[in-house]
Amino acid sequence: MDAELTVGQVAQATGVTVRTLHHYDEIGLLEPSARSRAGYRLYTGADLERLAVVVAYRRLGMPLPAIAGALADESTLIDHLQRQRDCVATQLDTLTDLAHAIDTTLERLMTGTPATPDDLAEIFGEGYSEEHQAEARERWGESAAYAQSAARTSRYTKTDWEKIKTEGDAATQAFVRAMDSGLPPSSAEAMAAAEAHRRHIETWFYDLDHDVHRGLADMYVADPRFTTTYEDIAPGLAAYLREAIHANADRQPAR
Amino acid sequence: MDAELTVGQVAQATGVTVRTLHHYDEIGLLEPSARSRAGYRLYTGADLERLAVVVAYRRLGMPLPAIAGALADESTLIDHLQRQRDCVATQLDTLTDLAHAIDTTLERLMTGTPATPDDLAEIFGEGYSEEHQAEARERWGESAAYAQSAARTSRYTKTDWEKIKTEGDAATQAFVRAMDSGLPPSSAEAMAAAEAHRRHIETWFYDLDHDVHRGLADMYVADPRFTTTYEDIAPGLAAYLREAIHANADRQPAR
DNA sequence: ACTTGACCCTCACGTGAGGTGAGGCCGGAG
DNA sequence: CTCCGGCCTCACCTCACGTGAGGGTCAAGT
Known part of the structure; x- marks a missing residue:
């Protein structure tokens, strides 16, 4: 037996x-x-x-x-299993943290900020403590790329980021409302949303004239990674967004 | 600087x-x-x-x-991050699965049922050998396959992806038709579908000989994540697919 | 100018968790 | 009686580094 x-x-x-x-x-x-x-x-x-x-x-x-x-x-089998459960729980925590870190980094990159070690610092994870970061900032302060990005985003506080996010969401929602109401991308509402979108990026991230804005809009439909971001909110949104942004750019006085 | x-x-x-x-x-x-x-x-x-x-x-x-x-x-930084995000997601899945397995086992043990090898089998990880090994190999196993896949997919455009999807769906539908017609997995139709499936992966993702194809097929029935994908389309499809792929591999000339 | 101590270099071997043979016994089927 | 598959030990390979040994480099202090 x-x-x-x-x-x-x-x-x-x-x-x-x-x-x-x-x-x-x-x-x-x-x-x-x-x-x-x-x-x-x-x-x-x-x-x-x-x-x-x-x-x-x-x-x-x-x-x-x-x-x-x-x-x-x-110890009994039950003890072992319980310990293993605990261990799995902590591993789940760290993994979700990592997922969040990647998400926020992605979000920032998607909205146009260039890749900086500051963004990547989050990915470094354990060992990249605050003091390490501060150290890097000090020693590496001469780097042009670092100084550039630091000047842009390093001054943003947590509440700033929240504000940025809600403001960005609001802009997106304006598009959704216009689209759902059956308004064409060239409608005043859609174009206003496009202008708000442009101003949002300009105020918080980098200078964005209407022509560059066109390029960004094209990318939203051309690149599947960006497309899904918008398609998940509402089907057809990416294309609608592109059209509205182009319409908004068209009506600008040529310089 | x-x-x-x-x-x-x-x-x-x-x-x-x-x-x-x-x-x-x-x-x-x-x-x-x-x-x-x-x-x-x-x-x-x-x-x-x-x-x-x-x-x-x-x-x-x-x-x-x-x-x-x-x-x-x-590929761009965004590509890498996106891949990493995907990977974290699958790791989260497997961990939550593991947590569930431990929980149910614990529950059973606590309520008095003695530890049977069956309980422990769950901890082993449901077909541990096939899943764990084949999965790791599948994810980035030989590293050549992964690199190959990564290198190829990073260059695909949106239209490419659409094409890939419809082509893949067509292959799946061929399996469904064969199964619904009551044809055995070893039928010419089913084996043709299997070969199409293999070629689909080979052309778009990575080299896939018949032996590796077998391993993939085994995973379809061993790994719940893959299984549900096919079972949702038609009950019994995962197993049918596996048999058809094996039959197709069997008829290949030995090298 | 010289020493000190922190930093850097290149070998080169150690480690953990196995993988991958080589060469040789065992055990049951034909 | 032979054969094949399974088992044994021995022994070296791998990966991602750790850990010295032995020696050059650099800025500061004396």
Whole structure:
């Protein structure tokens, strides 16, 4: 009944490789309960249970000696599972943090600010502490690119960013309202939204004349990454936005 | 102006160790733009930017050669960030899955049901071997495949993507038609669909021989994320697809 | 001018978690 | 009795660095 399995059978059953089983035996993390006369490793059900815990811990990135330590004290399977749950929770936290960091960076890049180490600092994550950042700012202060971007965005506070976001959303919503009302992109409402969009970027990010604004609008429909941003809000919005921006640019006095 | 930093300064600023910088230089992943007369490595702002992307990819568990591949094709920072976002999303998915598995197992154990290998199987990760291994391999496994895919997809335009989508849908529909007609997965129609599927991936994404295609097919039934994609289209489609792909692979001349 | 100490360089070997053979025993089927 | 697949150990390879050893470099202090 307590069928004893050889390495190959365990490997087949669990997906762990034979070499891994050998390795675990070598380092004493999981020694099979028995050997055949010929020296074959024979694993019992209890061994498999232990292996399951090992694999679970390993999936969480725990080093094997640490796993051995965790298994050494006599705690129950439930204890182990609870610990693993906690570990998964913290990993989920850090990953969602990372996702947020990438999102905000993307958002900033999408709205036109050039790539600066400041943006990327967020991605550096652990180890890129505030003091590190301050240090970098000090030493690297002479760089033209850094100074340029620092001048633009470094003065924005958290509330500034919130304001920027709500203002940007408002501009987008103006487009949506105009479109939903069936108004053409060349309507006064749509063009007003386009002008608001341009002014928004100009006040907060960089100089944006109507011609460059056209280019930006074209990109909104040409580049799928930008397109989806708007299409997710409302289907057809990207194209509508482009037309409205062009219409708004058309009515400007030529210089 | 473009202040050039030595290894120590970069290390201080970014939290990456000096040895790591040496290593990246050795393997050609990040070679400093300049050296001082004394042979000191001198990193520019552009170097730091590249380093940031490298670090970000590395945090996601991507092997360095794969990172080199991803950086080799000329894609923008936004492309990289977007890819990283996707990757974080899938990692979040698998982690939440794991959390669920642990939760249900805990619940069962708490309510008195003894630990059965079945419970533990869940922790192993539902077909651990196929999923984990094949998935990692699939994600950026040989790193050649990933780099290849990354290099290709970064150049696709919006119309390309539309074409890819309709072509892919057509392949899927061929499977559905064959299945609905009651034809076995080994029928000429199903195998033709399988071959079309393989060619679709090969032309648009990466080289895919019949053996690797098998692995992909196995993942379609082993990985819930993929399974639902197909099951939502038609119940039983995932399994049918797998059988058809295997049948198609079987009839290929052995090399 | 000289020393000090922090920094940099290049070897070069160590580590963790296995992968990948080589060469040789075992065990059951034909 | 032979064969094939599975198992054994031994032993070196890999990846992403860590950790010295031995020695040059640079700015400051004496």
